[in-house]
Amino acid sequence: MEVVIGAADELARLAADAVEERVRARAALGSRAVLGLATGSSPLAVYDELVRRHREEGLSFAGVEAFLLDEYVGLAADDPRRYRNVIDQELVSRVDLDPDDVHGPDGLAADVPAACAAYEIAIVAAGGIDVQLLGVGADGHLAFNEPGSSLASRTRLKTLTRGTRADNARFFDGDVDAVPRHCLTQGLGTIMQARHLVLLAAGRAKSEAVHQLVEGPVSAMWPATVLQHHPHVTVLLDEAAASRLQLAGYYREAYAAKPPWQGL
Numbered sequence: 001m002e003v004v005i006g007a008a009d010e011l012a013r014l015a016a017d018a019v020e021e022r023v024r025a026r027a028a029l030g031s032r033a034v035l036g037l038a039t040g041s042s043p044l045a046v047y048d049e050l051v052r053r054h055r056e057e058g059l060s061f062a063g064v065e066a067f068l069l070d071e072y073v074g075l076a077a078d079d080p081r082r083y084r085n086v087i088d089q090e091l092v093s094r095v096d097l098d099p100d101d102v103h104g105p106d107g108l109a110a111d112v113p114a115a116c117a118a119y120e121i122a123i124v125a126a127g128g129i130d131v132q133l134l135g136v137g138a139d140g141h142l143a144f145n146e147p148g149s150s151l152a153s154r155t156r157l158k159t160l161t162r163g164t165r166a167d168n169a170r171f172f173d174g175d176v177d178a179v180p181r182h183c184l185t186q187g188l189g190t191i192m193q194a195r196h197l198v199l200l201a202a203g204r205a206k207s208e209a210v211h212q213l214v215e216g217p218v219s220a221m222w223p224a225t226v227l228q229h230h231p232h233v234t235v236l237l238d239e240a241a242a243s244r245l246q247l248a249g250y251y252r253e254a255y256a257a258k259p260p261w262q263g264l
């Protein structure tokens with residue numbers, strides 16, 4: 001696990017570098033990159049940077065396939081809070097990514113277990129996710145895998161905690177009761193199969209979750225700690241999110257002394 005502590009614009013550039021590198025490398029081989037997209041505030045600056053590179057530097061997403069981490073259950077197909085619509089607005093509609101190549105768990109499925117199983121199969125059929133962008137909840141949730149989630153879980157229905165619903169009420173005019181109770185989410189086991197995980201966290205409210213995920217014991221009580229078992233994780237933090245790290249000095253030194261050939 002590599003921890004980088006820096007300014008917001010630098011972190012967004014690094015995450016965009018990881019995405020761009022994969023997209024260009026796959027295109028050069030004549031194959032398609034598979035991206036894992038996250039919603040929430042954390043990746044927004046990354047999407048802005050990718051859009052800028054698309055417009056100014058010719059970065060093309062044509063042929064790229066993308067999968068969302070999670071989705072609310074029960075929001076109407078045209079509801080702007082539906083994550084599939086959020087990602088259209090934040091990224092897909094601003095670049096040349098074909099909307100038909102962007103997939104999310106179906107929060108309106110009549111047969112939820114079948115829809116979740118189909119989602120898992122679709123990810124595998126695409127060849128697996130090359131780069132997965134991630135945020136983390138203040139309680140350590142990853143995607144919508146709340147505390148207590150199996151570390152081996154697959155895409156399934158979950159019940160949101162009151163805390164997560166309160167955090168996300170800002171997207172529902174501050175009305176916690178308007179936030180759906182249920183969601184479909186990639187499981188922790190699903191997320192762990194992506195080849196490179198790039199997690200962004202900002203602000204003091206995330207500092208305990210960040211401390212646990214980087215330095216705490218692996219536990220379902222802090223679902224993001226499962227990332228300690230992944231061979232290729234990049235954790236991009238602002239100063240406030242990094243403020244409870246015990247080994248922050250070491251992470252800074254390691255990053256500053258990193259051989260240029262190493263990449264992210």
Ligand SMILES: N[C@@H]1[C@@H](O)[C@H](O)[C@@H](COP(=O)(O)O)O[C@@H]1O
Pocket residue numbers: 038039040041042043069070134135136137142143144164168
């Ligand atoms: N389902 C999402 C997660 O995928 C996201 O990572 C997390 C943090 O969100 P934010 O980036 O807005 O802090 O909260 C939401 O509940």
